[in-house]
Amino acid sequence: MTWRVLIAEVKQETSTFNPMPTLYDEFRIYTGEDIFTAYRDTKTELAGAFDIFDEDGRIELVPTVAADCVSGGPIATPDLDRLLGEIEASVRLQSSIDAAYICLHGAMAGADEGDPEGRLLRNLREILGDIPLVASLDLHCVLTDRMVEHADILVPYHTYPHTDHYETGQRAARNLLGLLDGTSKPTVARVKLPMLVRGDELLTATGRFGEAIRMCQDVEATESGLAAGVIIGNAFTDVPALQSSVLVTTNDDAEAALEAAERIGKFMWENRELFQAKLTSLEESICQANETDGLVVFSDAADATASGASGDSNAILKGLLASGFLKRALIPIVDAPAAAAAFKAGVGATIDVSLGGTRDPGRFEPVAVTARVKSLHDGRFTYENGTIGNGDQTAVLIVGSMHILVTQRPVYVVGQRVFQDHGLNPADYDLVVVKSPNGFRTWYESIASLIVPVDVPGSTSANLKSLPFRNCVRPIFPLNEDVPSPF
Numbered sequence: 094m095t096w097r098v099l100i101a102e103v104k105q106e107t108s109t110f111n112p113m114p115t116l117y118d119e120f121r122i123y124t125g126e127d128i129f130t131a132y133r134d135t136k137t138e139l140a141g142a143f144d145i146f147d148e149d150g151r152i153e154l155v156p157t158v159a160a161d162c163v164s165g166g167p168i169a170t171p172d173l174d175r176l177l178g179e180i181e182a183s184v185r186l187q188s189s190i191d192a193a194y195i196c197l198h199g200a201m202a203g204a205d206e207g208d209p210e211g212r213l214l215r216n217l218r219e220i221l222g223d224i225p226l227v228a229s230l231d232l233h234c235v236l237t238d239r240m241v242e243h244a245d246i247l248v249p250y251h252t253y254p255h256t257d258h259y260e261t262g263q264r265a266a267r268n269l270l271g272l273l274d275g276t277s278k279p280t281v282a283r284v285k286l287p288m289l290v291r292g293d294e295l296l297t298a299t300g301r302f303g304e305a306i307r308m309c310q311d312v313e314a315t316e317s318g319l320a321a322g323v324i325i326g327n328a329f330t331d332v333p334a335l336q337s338s339v340l341v342t343t344n345d346d347a348e349a350a351l352e353a354a355e356r357i358g359k360f361m362w363e364n365r366e367l368f369q370a371k372l373t374s375l376e377e378s379i380c381q382a383n384e385t386d387g388l389v390v391f392s393d394a395a396d397a398t399a400s401g402a403s404g405d406s407n408a409i410l411k412g413l414l415a416s417g418f419l420k421r422a423l424i425p426i427v428d429a430p431a432a433a434a435a436f437k438a439g440v441g442a443t444i445d446v447s448l449g450g451t452r453d454p455g456r457f458e459p460v461a462v463t464a465r466v467k468s469l470h471d472g473r474f475t476y477e478n479g480t481i482g483n484g485d486q487t488a489v490l491i492v493g494s495m496h497i498l499v500t501q502r503p504v505y506v507v508g509q510r511v512f513q514d515h516g517l518n519p520a521d522y523d524l525v526v527v528k529s530p531n532g533f534r535t536w537y538e539s540i541a542s543l544i545v546p547v548d549v550p551g552s553t554s555a556n557l558k559s560l561p562f563r564n565c566v567r568p569i570f571p572l573n574e575d576v577p578s579p580f
């Protein structure tokens with residue numbers, strides 16, 4: 094007996110506070126068999142799911158579309174319509190589908206669509222009918238009622254920083270096999286928590302959030318447990334459903350699902366004051382960098398391209414220039430005109446360019462520098478998880494004691510490979526700026542003497558009160574005072 098399992102993926106994480114729209118052409122899209130070439134033997138959800146399905150031996154995979162994009166601003170309406178339309182059209186072409194595994198991030202937003210993933214799941218459900226449908230999610234997903242309604246089981250990550258993509262794909266695939274075998278009958282409980290969370294306590298290995306996740310894992314390990322997670326939303330995806338949730342799915346045991354969801358939800362709510370970021374002023378951060386021996390890492394969470402920011406913040410660069418910083422610093426920035434100017438001038442040339450403020454000019458004003466072009470690159474490199482990154486025209490500029498990695502397009506600046514593949518080894522510097530709130534810790538804790546979360550402006554600032562929220566659930570902690578308990 095062979096079951097035909099449809100595979101689709103769409104992933105992007107949106108900061109609605111980033112004014113630069115995300116376009117269709119920025120998505121990296123694989124179709125059909127190319128999905129296997131791109132994802133097998135990587136550390137992704139799809140690879141994890143493929144391995145479980147292969148091992149089972151009864152599954153014929155039906156790959157359709159896998160589309161993912163660096164986090165960014167809201168997806169322009171025609172571009173989102175085209176993207177979702179192509180996925181749906183590809184699914185419509187398939188016949189005799191027995192089940193579907195849909196790999197999602199969950200915190201995507203269109204310029205006019207607050208819930209693209211819910212829309213996709215609803216439309217796929219309509220096309221595919223009443224067959225087993227499992228989706229995996231980032232725990233930063235903005236969970237909507239529509240998503241819960243149109244999937245049988247939703248399987249979220251259990252780690253932050255995220256290191257369990259592969260395992261999440263495996264759990265999703267096992268859940269799908271349970272549905273195909275007819276051994277599971279999902280009962281779902283969801284508790285909504287009017288809270289937005291940031292800060293170190295979210296680190297699942299060491300922080301309080303990890304305790305909540307371990308409660309979820311304990312639920313999954315019970316006889317009736319199928320999937321459980323705390324889905325905290327991307328705090329910068331300001332859409333009507335934005336809040337946190339606990340989602341528990343059990344096998345035909347609604348009571349156990351509800352008991353667990355409420356118990357874990359209460360734990361999160363009682364600890365809400367802990368889940369706020371402690372940030373250090375730029376001035377103090379630079380003092381600490383001057384006083385510390387060994388590598389200092391500045392976390393520029395406010396301009397985290399990993400969370401949807403524009404990547405063109407020059408706030409830290411400006412601070413370092415103004416303070417006359419003399420130590421060796423490595424700084425990434427997205428600046429297409431500066432990269433183009435470096436290409437035009439060539440390696441070894443000295444150029445006068447401005448840096449920053451090309452994508453979010455309301456927040457960042459360009460700063461003029463004289464730079465020497467150290468090297469030029471086509472921008473393609475390999476992320477730590479085995480997938481390919483692409484910053485397009487990429488230049489390394491030398492400004493005083495600073496090396497600046499200038500990319501034409503945003504890339505994730507979370508790991509070390511983004512630097513290393515451009516000839517820059519983070520361990521050789523006194524200061525490295527990363528564009529990530531926490532994910533970078535996986536790759537930098539072992540080489541850093543000091544990590545500083547810097548308080549600078551940006552469309553993904555952990556200082557949530559600095560952002561112009563308009564759409565999220567209200568009242569909500571910490572944006573409002575005295576938010577009533579959901580219990």
Ligand SMILES: [Zn+2]
Binds near residue numbers: 231232233255
């Ligand atoms: Zn995430």
